[in-house]
Amino acid sequence: MTEDQKQRLEQQLWKIANELRGKMGADEFRDYILGFIFYKYLSEKQLIHANHLLETEEVKEYEKVTDSDDIEAIREDSLEKLGYFLRPNELFSAITKKGNADVEGESNFILEDLQTILNSVEQSTMGTDSEDDFNKLFEDLDLASTKLGRSPEARNTLIAKVLKHLDGIDFELEQIDSDVLGDAYEYLIAQFASGAGKKAGEFYTPQQVSKILAKIVTQGKSKIKNAYDPTCGSGSLLLRIAKETEVGEFYGQELNRTTYNLARMNMILHDVHFSRFNIKQDDTLEHPQHLEERFEAVVANPPFSAKWKGKDNPLNETDDRFSQYGRLAPGTKADFAFLQHMIYQLADNGTMAIVLPHGVLFRGAAEEAIRKYIIKKQNYLDAVIGLPANLFYGTSIPACILVLKKCRVDDDNIFFIDASQHFEKVGNQNALTNAHVEKLLDSYEKRETIDKYAYRAPLSEVVENDYNLNIPRYVDTFEEEKPVDIEAVAQELKELETDMKETDQVIAGFCKELGISAPISL
Numbered sequence: 140m141t142e143d144q145k146q147r148l149e150q151q152l153w154k155i156a157n158e159l160r161g162k163m164g165a166d167e168f169r170d171y172i173l174g175f176i177f178y179k180y181l182s183e184k185q186l187i188h189a190n191h192l193l194e195t196e197e198v199k200e201y202e203k204v205t206d207s208d209d210i211e212a213i214r215e216d217s218l219e220k221l222g223y224f225l226r227p228n229e230l231f232s233a234i235t236k237k238g239n240a241d242v243e244g245e246s247n248f249i250l251e252d253l254q255t256i257l258n259s260v261e262q263s264t265m266g267t268d269s270e271d272d273f274n275k276l277f278e279d280l281d282l283a284s285t286k287l288g289r290s291p292e293a294r295n296t297l298i299a300k301v302l303k304h305l306d307g308i309d310f311e312l313e314q315i316d317s318d319v320l321g322d323a324y325e326y327l328i329a330q331f332a333s334g335a336g337k338k339a340g341e342f343y344t345p346q347q348v349s350k351i352l353a354k355i356v357t358q359g360k361s362k363i364k365n366a367y368d369p370t371c372g373s374g375s376l377l378l379r380i381a382k383e384t385e386v387g388e389f390y391g392q393e394l395n396r397t398t399y400n401l402a403r404m405n406m407i408l409h410d411v412h413f414s415r416f417n418i419k420q421d422d423t424l425e426h427p428q429h430l431e432e433r434f435e436a437v438v439a440n441p442p443f444s445a446k447w448k449g450k451d452n453p454l455n456e457t458d459d460r461f462s463q464y465g466r467l468a469p470g471t472k473a474d475f476a477f478l479q480h481m482i483y484q485l486a487d488n489g490t491m492a493i494v495l496p497h498g499v500l501f502r503g504a505a506e507e508a509i510r511k512y513i514i515k516k517q518n519y520l521d522a523v524i525g526l527p528a529n530l531f532y533g534t535s536i537p538a539c540i541l542v543l544k545k546c547r548v549d550d551d552n553i554f555f556i557d558a559s560q561h562f563e564k565v566g567n568q569n570a571l572t573n574a575h576v577e578k579l580l581d582s583y584e585k586r587e588t589i590d591k592y593a594y595r596a597p598l599s600e601v602v603e604n605d606y607n608l609n610i611p612r613y614v615d616t617f618e619e620e621k622p623v624d625i626e627a628v629a630q631e632l633k634e635l636e637t638d639m640k641e642t643d644q645v646i647a648g649f650c651k652e653l654g655i656s657a658p659i660s661l
Contacts, residue, residue, distance in 0.1 A: 149327070152327055155172065167286060169328075170397060173401065175301060177407070179305050180407075182230045185224070193209075218263065238295070239300075239302075250291060254282050258277075260276070261275060272403055276403060279397050282298065325378075328373050328405075331343075344372065344376055351571075352440075353383045356437065356491065357436060357490075361384055364434075365388040367438075369427075369484070374402035374405040389411060391419070394420070399420040427460075432484065444496060444498070446471055464508065469505055469506065478493055478513075485545055495539060497539055500539060510608065519547070520542075520543055521547055524542070527562040530569050552598060553598065553608075558579050592614065
């Protein structure tokens with residue numbers, strides 16, 4: 140599929156998405172359209188898989204299979220290979236056809252049937268290895284919501300119309316790379332994020348920022364064992380890593396239930412087999428789900444300065460993730476708590492990159508103590524990268540990226556990059572271009588000082604600055620003003636004074652002709 144075809148697919152899906160918009164907010168109608176696209180994807184995967192199994196059978200088209208033994212054989216194989224199962228009458232095309240039927244005497248009401256099918260997808264996995272990955276996956280598709288229409292008939296008409304439009308798009312799953320549809324899905328997520336305001340920060344990291352994090356944690360590696368995101372949102376950061384290198388397994392945790400469902404859908408839709416991802420829903424700081432694991436690539440864009448229990452939970456004082464630092468992150472700012480959690484989960488040969496507000500670089504008290512421990516005792520901090528303001532949909536404040544490694548090659552310095560002034564304006568947001576990203580990554584890789592952009596700071600200099608990492612202390616971006624030519628300015632003022640006198644004379648002449656007083660005394 141060409142880039143033009145890919146863009147056309149994205150535009151088609153976005154157009155259909157707006158069929159559902161109505162009075163709903165971006166974050167609300169997102170759940171419906173992404174759910175329906177995902178259901179269509181599952182149906183097409185099921186159809187393709189079943190038809191392959193039927194190649195040697197008399198009936199070769201799955202939609203026409205009625206033999207119970209054949210269906211049972213397909214079910215068993217599908218649960219093993221796909222992780223779920225759909226019967227012929229549960230396929231997307233079948234329910235769409237019924238919903239848009241115009242035959243006298245036949246009902247085209249599909250809401251109850253559609254809800255049953257979505258439940259059936261989840262129930263088909265009960266007792267199998269994929270059960271956790273499909274459990275309550277469609278719970279946010281409330282087909283009885285009055286936001287879809289005041290009456291059941293109105294809701295039925297709208298949903299049937301949207302399904303028909305989607306059915307008209309061939310996902311071409313056998314012809315295209317799996318990332319094409321996945322990228323279109325990501326495009327929709329980005330579009331929803333742009334209209335969801337503050338809520339967008341819960342589930343979306345701008346694509347170019349994701350690219351920076353992914354390239355940093357995979358630098359020099361053609362394959363990694365696993366990747367982890369403790370605040371994984373829609374899963375886009377984890378999936379971005381897979382664009383840079385081969386990833387064995389994906390791990391993630393997400394607090395928001397709706398976003399957690401979106402992350403699992405996103406994984407499956409990118410053709411990541413259910414056995415290769417482990418996404419959990421819970422509070423990462425209070426109830427971490429993967430503590431026994433260590434990860435080669437760790438990335439995160441946690442909620443900025445979120446509240447957490449900190450000292451209010453006595454267990455945190457003895458928690459291995461936090462206890463060695465001597466101080467707990469303040470309850471009103473969990474930034475360092477997330478960072479400490481990620482350090483704990485990082486493998487000795489791994490790299491982690493986390494997006495945080497600039498305050499973590501210089502705030503005092505407990506955060507200063509933790510920062511000092513990371514630099515002085517652990518020597519894990521590898522780089523500090525300043526980003527432009529207004530990059531993220533959830534906040535307009537500038538952010539930074541901290542890069543940490545347990546086994547650093549350049550262990551006698553910390554590399555600073557100030558990319559805060561390198562962006563372009565796109566609507567109400569700032570954005571990074573490919574050129575901006577390439578410059579940043581090239582600078583990080585070479586670790587060479589660049590005037591007003593990057594600086595390789597010896598650890599001794601960081602110590603002299605009392606472990607304050609505020610970027611302007613290391614990267615001087617001050618632009619001197621051009622010297623003023625006093626004589627030239629004086630001459631210009633004289634010329635202006637002469638011009639003003641001549642103008643006053645002209646005005647006085649006009650006033651005399653009109654028989655009125657001049658506005659100034661000449």
